[in-house]
Amino acid sequence: xxxxxxxxxxxxxxxQFENLExxxxxxxxxxxxxxxxxxxxxxxxxxSYAIYRWLYFAAFEAGSHILNAEIGAANTxxxxxxxxxxxxxxxxxxTGNRRALVFFLIATMILGAIFLGVKAYEYDQKFxxxxxxxxxxxxxxxxxxxxAPGGLGHAQLYFFFxxxxxxxxxxxxxxxxGLLLWLVLRARKDAFTTHYFAPVEVVGLYWHFVDIxxxxxxxxxxxxxxxx
Amino acid sequence: xSQTIVPQKTYVLVFLGLIALTILTTGVAFxxxxxxNTVAALAIAFAKMLLxxxxxxxxxxxxGLVRIVLVAGFFWLALLIAxxxxxxxxxxxxTPPAAWSSSAPPTHP
Numbered sequence: 226x227x228x229x230x231x232x233x234x235x236x237x238x239x240x241q242f243e244n245l246e247x248x249x250x251x252x253x254x255x256x257x258x259x260x261x262x263x264x265x266x267x268x269x270x271x272x273s274y275a276i277y278r279w280l281y282f283a284a285f286e287a288g289s290h291i292l293n294a295e296i297g298a299a300n301t302x303x304x305x306x307x308x309x310x311x312x313x314x315x316x317x318x319x320t321g322n323r324r325a326l327v328f329f330l331i332a333t334m335i336l337g338a339i340f341l342g343v344k345a346y347e348y349d350q351k352f353x354x355x356x357x358x359x360x361x362x363x364x365x366x367x368x369x370x371x372x373a374p375g376g377l378g379h380a381q382l383y384f385f386f387x388x389x390x391x392x393x394x395x396x397x398x399x400x401x402x403g404l405l406l407w408l409v410l411r412a413r414k415d416a417f418t419t420h421y422f423a424p425v426e427v428v429g430l431y432w433h434f435v436d437i438x439x440x441x442x443x444x445x446x447x448x449x450x451x452x453x
Numbered sequence: 454x455s456q457t458i459v460p461q462k463t464y465v466l467v468f469l470g471l472i473a474l475t476i477l478t479t480g481v482a483f484x485x486x487x488x489x490n491t492v493a494a495l496a497i498a499f500a501k502m503l504l505x506x507x508x509x510x511x512x513x514x515x516x517g518l519v520r521i522v523l524v525a526g527f528f529w530l531a532l533l534i535a536x537x538x539x540x541x542x543x544x545x546x547x548t549p550p551a552a553w554s555s556s557a558p559p560t561h562p
Contacts, residue, residue, distance in 0.1 A: 237493050253515075253519060254518060254519075255524070257519050257522045257523065258522060261522055261525065261526035261529075261546070263521070263561060264527065264529075265526070265529065265530065265533070266532040268529075268534070269533070270504050271488070271530075271534065272534045272537050273534050275537075275538060276537065276541050277532060279541070280541075281539070284481060289493075294479060294482065295479075296478040298475055298476070301475050301523075302470070302472055302475055305471045305472060305475065306468070306507060308468075308471075308509050309464060309467075309468040309509075311509070312459075312464045312508070312509045313461065313464060315462065316458065316459065319458050341561050344510070348543065354483050365472045367497070393504050402530075428476055429509075429510075433505050433506075433509045433510045434510075436505060436509075437501075437505050437506070440498050440501045440502055440505070441498050441502070443475075443498075444478055444482075444494035444495070444497070444498050445494070445498075448478065448479070448482040448494055449489060449491075449557070451483070451485060451486070451490040452482045
């Protein structure tokens with residue numbers, strides 16, 4: 226089979242690749258290498274978090290206890306649910322079930338949106354409690370009494386980490402929502418076949434990675450030093 | 454990889470496992486285990502990560518190249534955290550000579 230015949234036969238094959246297998250291999254290596262750069266990107270945050278948590282443990286523990294662990298746990302489950310529907314999206318693409326593919330992609334988007342909505346509510350609560358570093362830092366009453374023993378400056382540092390880490394995570398989710406919307410539009414136009422659905426898998430890998438970041442953020446930010 | 458079609462049941466079971474581990478990690482946080490609270494939280498998070506990586510991301514079914522890339526990524530992350538922490542945690546072990554401190558009086562004539 227000549228090159229042009231292969232390209233005429235396989236929808237989604239771009240010209241620089243010999244065939245779909247080669248293209249798919251390149252796609253996968255590409256997304257995995259990108260995810261490794263993402264590990265290093267979040268790794269810098271996690272490493273600096275580890276240092277300051279060790280240096281100012283009492284302040285970090287007190288700051289962590291201002292967060293609502295139940296809301297955090299519930300939101301973790303929502304995000305895990307979105308990973309399930311994402312995995313089922315990829316499976317639907319493999320089996321060529323377009324209706325199921327669109328259904329699970331939209332379900333993933335909805336669960337992701339619920340997660341972001343809850344996150345927005347939590348951010349709003351931080352403004353209510355005046356524990357937003359720089360922008361609205363004036364804890365009072367019970368919150369102040371709980372933060373003061375560890376040192377207010379160091380507690381502020383904890384909330385810097387909280388907003389930086391969850392904020393960058395939320396940004397990744399917003400980008401993921403855009404990618405999912407793009408997939409839904411393409412799937413509705415029948416762009417994917419049982420041979421060509423690499424975009425669904427690649428976005429899926431990205432989505433699962435963002436989920437894994439949250440799997441670590443939840444215990445590290447919400448459950449410091451136990452809640453008893 | 455894309456060639457292996459995983460049964461729906463597997464994905465649902467993995468999801469239920471992840472939910473159970475989330476409940477476990479939240480529950481453990483409310484029990485006093487001393488320093489082991491942190492150990493337990495990280496161990497459970499690591500187990501959850503393995504479930505997602507192996508099943509949802511399909512590394513269990515994928516080839517060696519993907520595994521090498523993934524292991525390399527985590528190896529470098531481990532280097533980053535281990536060397537940074539070993540620096541910070543050992544700084545207090547030795548005190549630098551007083552002459553190195555800027556507040557020390559100059560010793561030369």
